[in-house]
Structure formats: structure tokens, C-alpha cells
Amino acid sequence: MTTTGTASSLDRLRVEVVGSAPLPPLTGERYALTHAAYEAASDQRALLQGWLAHALPPLLAGCDPVRVVGVGVGDGSVDAPLARALSEGGRQVRYLGVEPHAPSAMGFAGRLAALHVDTLIPSVVIGDFADHDAGHPADLVHFVHSLYYVDDLGAALDHALSMVRPGGLLVAATAPLEPLCVLTELLCPWGEHRPWFAHDVRAELDLRRLEVHAETLVGRLDVTEVLIDPCGRGEAVFDFLVGARTAAMSAPVREHVLDYLRAIGGPEVPHPLDIMIARVP
Ligand SMILES: C[S@@+](CC[C@H](N)C(=O)[O-])C[C@H]1O[C@@H](n2cnc3c(N)ncnc32)[C@H](O)[C@@H]1O
Numbered sequence: 001m002t003t004t005g006t007a008s009s010l011d012r013l014r015v016e017v018v019g020s021a022p023l024p025p026l027t028g029e030r031y032a033l034t035h036a037a038y039e040a041a042s043d044q045r046a047l048l049q050g051w052l053a054h055a056l057p058p059l060l061a062g063c064d065p066v067r068v069v070g071v072g073v074g075d076g077s078v079d080a081p082l083a084r085a086l087s088e089g090g091r092q093v094r095y096l097g098v099e100p101h102a103p104s105a106m107g108f109a110g111r112l113a114a115l116h117v118d119t120l121i122p123s124v125v126i127g128d129f130a131d132h133d134a135g136h137p138a139d140l141v142h143f144v145h146s147l148y149y150v151d152d153l154g155a156a157l158d159h160a161l162s163m164v165r166p167g168g169l170l171v172a173a174t175a176p177l178e179p180l181c182v183l184t185e186l187l188c189p190w191g192e193h194r195p196w197f198a199h200d201v202r203a204e205l206d207l208r209r210l211e212v213h214a215e216t217l218v219g220r221l222d223v224t225e226v227l228i229d230p231c232g233r234g235e236a237v238f239d240f241l242v243g244a245r246t247a248a249m250s251a252p253v254r255e256h257v258l259d260y261l262r263a264i265g266g267p268e269v270p271h272p273l274d275i276m277i278a279r280v281p
Helices: 003-017 028-040 043-058 079-086 104-111 153-163 179-187 198-207 225-227 235-242 251-263
Strands: 067-069 091-097 118-125 137-142 164-172 212-222 268-279
Touching: 003 179, 028 043, 028 104, 028 235, 028 268, 043 079, 043 137, 043 164, 043 179, 043 212, 043 268, 067 079, 067 153, 079 104, 091 104, 104 153, 137 153, 137 212, 153 164, 164 198, 179 235, 179 251, 179 268, 198 212, 198 225, 198 268, 225 235, 225 251
Parallel strands: 067 091, 067 137, 091 118, 137 164
Antiparallel strands: 164 268, 212 268
């Protein structure tokens, strides 16, 4: 479909959404479960795992031990390949994950322990990043798909920057507000809080006059099952995509969302990720 077709499909959806009740939010358990289903339907995860494992180790050459803080690590599925790559050649790695959802945090700890790398020491803090105090300066603090959720983006970045040693790296991997995330922004019950996307992160980093290197990973999300069976086999991916329980969605809103997904390229929709890397002066 053309850009005009996409815009009019989105306009129709916006009109339908006005006046409809907000959707119920995902519980922590539902969030973790649907997140796994969503990533399994996309090739972005494999691209990101490869990027983390190959791009970051050379940028951290000379750090031994290397100290990493991952913020919002979920079940550690992107951290494990990075931890393994960093510990190659017998390098000592101290890898801390900060994660508020306890079962996911346990998944992170288990995944890193299962690497059975003697020189890797993983640890985990169950809680909000805002309450975390790093203790020792880190060589790398990263946010992978987690900055959307912080209350105060500037405060979160300042907090992270205060943890990075001079010469160390701050890495933020955040989706741009492009067609797929437009849906999340529109339909997710964000409450008082507004979500932060890649352009917000870039603006905050620029405000701090940091030199930023940016890359985009161009993934694709397969929404075939959402289009065919949104209330059945496609429900988990649909829930995470919208960020809410889609079972409560009215039939007209659902039809407009599915039309919009077709308009933006469904069943294979663009699923980009912007990565920003700032070296701390
Ligand atoms: C989309 S998941 C990403 C998980 C993991 N980084 C990955 O890519 O698989 C976002 C994660 O951020 C966590 N999160 C949300 N708010 C947070 C906060 N204030 N501090 C730390 N983590 C947070 C969530 O619990 C969730 O596990």
C-alpha cells in the first residue's frame, strides 16, 4: 500500500479508537510470555544478538575485567551471547542485570550461569533501575528495549552515565516511532507516563553533548498469525505488539488494526531498531 493508504488506514483507526475504553494492561507474567512469542516471530533478535556479540567486544578492548550493567535485561536472551563474547580469551567479566520482574530476572541469572564460563561472574538486582546504585564504575551500561518504560528518560540516562567510567560506553537500543510502534503508542495503556522512542533518546543524548554513533538494524516481524487468528494463535504476538490484552478490543478497532497491519506491509512488517552508542568523555 502507498504512504497515503497507510496514513488513511491509521486515520480511520484513530477515529475508531477515540471514545473506546483503554485496553487492560499486560501483567508482568503476560508481558514476559508475549515478549518471547513476539521476538520469536521476528528476525530482529538474531540481528541484535549478532550485533552485540560482534560490535561491542572490540569497543571494550583492554578492559580486564570488563564490567557490564544491563538495564531491563528480561530473561537475558540478548545478554547471554554478549557475555559469552566478552569473556572470550579468558577475559574476566562482571555482568550485572537490573530487572524488576523477578521471574525474568531469574531467567537472566540462569541463562548466564548456563554458559559455564569460569571467568564470567553474573549477578542480578531485582528492582527498578532508578533505585539501583552501581557501586563500581562500569565499562558498559546498556538498555536494550527498556528505555520506553522509564518514568523520566533524562534522569535514567543521567543515572546510567554516572555509572560509566570515563572512556566507557553507554548503549541504548530503542525502536523508532515508525509504523509498528505507532500502534503501541496509540493503543497501549501508558497511564500518566508517555513512552520514549529512539528520537527521544537521541535528543536527550544530544542535549548532553555526547558524541553518538548510531546504527539501525532492519528486522521484519511476521504477523501472519495475527492477521489470520488474532484471538487465537496470533493473540500473544498481538498482545505484545499493542502492549495490552487485545481480547478486550472491540471488533471494529481490531478490524482497523488488522487493516493497518496489512497497509504497512503485513504479513512481514518492518521491525527496525535504532542503536545509539555514546563513549563517555
Ligand atoms: C522489552 S523487555 C526487554 C528485555 C531484554 N532487554 C530483551 O531485549 O530481551 C523490557 C524490559 O525492561 C524492564 N523494565 C521496565 N521498566 C524498567 C525499569 N524502570 N528499570 C529496569 N528495567 C525495567 C521490563 O521488566 C522488561 O523486562
